[in-house]
Amino acid sequence: MATVIKEFRLPDLGEGLTESEIVSWHVAEGDVVELNQIIADVETAKAVVELPSPYAGVVARLHEQPGTVVEVGSPIISFDVPAVEGVNGGGAGAGGPAAAASGGAGAVAGPVDGEVPAKREPNLVGYGAAVEKGGRPARRARGGSGRGEVAVALPDSVPTAVPAAPVAPSAHLVSPAEPLTTTPLERPRSTPPVRKLARDLGVELASVTGSGPAGLITRDDVLGAAGQREQPAATVEVLSVPERSTQRETRTPIKGVRKHTAAAMVASAFTAPHVTEFLTIDVTPTMDLIARLKASRAFSDVKITPLTVVAKALCIAAARNPTVNTRWDGASSEIVQHHYLNLGIAAATPRGLMVPNIKDADQLTLKEIAQALTGLTETARAGKTSPADLSGGTISITNVGVFGIDAGTPILNPGEAAILAMGAVRRTPWEYQGGIALRSVMTLSLSFDHRLVDGEQGSRFLADIGTILSDPGMVLTMI
Known part of the structure; x- marks a missing residue:
């Protein structure tokens, strides 16, 4: 199968920020990733957010290392994705960004491959790419809080995708293509700390039944699925004296x-x-x-x-x-x-x-x-x-x-x-x-x-x- 290389540029994660720091990668070169899979943690001037993958394919290259401060619009990762004929030379789950959305996030559009976007051009803030079915024009899809809107459509080679929700940012919009006949999967409801705990323990959230309000997956749900329970905190706090450093002083960069x-x-x-x-x-x-x-x-x-x-x-x-x-x-x-x-x-x-x-x-x-x-x-x-x-x-x-x-x-x-x-x-x-x-x-x-x-x-x-x-x-x- 023919493939193409797709670059993903660092999006504006909100409020016109000009740069962000790559905190950690959740993928490595050669890894197979799915659409909307969390690929990195990125720190802005206010918080650390999870960055979802805009493509389904293989990680071809990581352009930046953890700890690097990257300007918005700079490439951070490249994917090797299957080519789809007749879709701007695009790949599965990815055709070239083209549509724009109006609403909570403002009018947005992702960069076309090989084209460097304006430095302060706002990008989509929502969660990953949403699915559009049928031959209708792209419609608005609201997240849980109604703060952002996404207007997107995906090629028919993408089996499923996660609907937009205002949990973490993504900056990719995909071009309209043939209708989808599949049903979008709903992302399990949980908080970011619970999702991280699930990743650390190897628990698949889709297999966990949430016991919280409206089916929210809690920490105890994940621990139970992993076959363990959190031990009660000790009633007496033992204070330890930190080991004295051999250095006279430590300098920490002021950032984030x-x-x-x-x-x-x-x-x-x-x-x-x-x-x-x-x-x-x-x-x-x-x-x-x-x-x-x-x-x-x-x-x-x-x-x-x-x-x-x-x-x-x-x-x-x-x-x-x-x-x-x-x-x-x-x-x-x-x-x-x-x-x-x-x-x-x-x-x-x-x-x-x-x-x-x-x-x-x-x-x-x-x-x-x-x-x-x-x-x-x-x-x-x-x-x-x-x-x-x-x-x-x-x-x-x-x-x-x-x-x-x-x-x-x-x-x-x-x-x-x-x-x-x-x-x-x-x-x-x-x-x-x-x-x-x-x-x-x-x-x-x-x-x-x-x-x-x-x-x-x-x-x-x-x-x-x-x-x-x-x-x-x-x-x-x-x-």
Whole structure:
């Protein structure tokens, strides 16, 4: 069978990024790959994302090594694919990119072989190539969140493909060809950390039945399929002293997530005039509520924590104090009032601080917020958060309490008017009903942009959150 060599150029992984680093390859030269098979992990300025293969064929050449920073539009891998007559000399599952899609990702088109695209030309952000059946024109296919749209069609030599979904990026569009008669396969629903665990343990996700919400495959499902179960964590933490290095100092390049975070925090600290206020409250009623929810059948399948309740309280308080959910637009000399709330959650990761956000958190129930928090934090700590989930936040929470810290002065996420830090919950002697009792106490720290939020507005917002946490029943007087 005749074959052709197809180059795949590094796509723009979102937000007009100009370069990305190849973190690791999941394939080697000579490997046979399928359409949409994960071939590499690529780190942008915000996160590590999985890159799916735009072709079905054999890996002919890896142009770049792990650790290399590559400019968008540069070739990173070549495939040897079967030639298909009459399809622009293209290969199976690949004809030359031609179509464009409009919608969440904007108008896009992949580079034609041998043609170098414009450096800032946006590429498709979605998950792999989608299947188009029949002789109709290419149609729009939406991912689970509706953030991106794909207009594609594949040649009839491709047996199956994975539909588009907004989990990881791909930059390849294929040319229309003869109708497909096969049925597209649905990718098993799971989070990036669970997919990595499955790869490490050699578990095929398609053979695993998900026990999570709507059939989501969980970590325990994968461990069960691999014939093992996660052991319970030890109750006593043993601290070890790290071995002293023989070198006097170590130098680490500033790049990726840490470089982006540093630049953003410096810009925020020297642009927005920060004010920080503190409030220490008795959260014993909230802790009692959490205990009851954990024992409730309605919440048995979700993880309820103090962060869950604080997140919901923030959403309620922001509706009563809308100035905290605004943005300063210096270019147009306008204050932008958001009529939605995208709640950012600061997450410490091995690659640095990330602040992914829960879209329209103000419209979610407490249970829905709990589910969103679980998926968001797991994905962020695995470094697999998509660029879309790292942008568009309007207000944030940072939970320093998980590190045993009582309070701090958090720096605003750029473009946001406020950020709330929640401290550790401590059993403390506290004035209660005219006496002294051992109560659960927490300190809240609120930093806000004094250009947008004055002292009274910030104080009322913080006091509302404190009121809800100290007496959850008071929420009935606020909504």
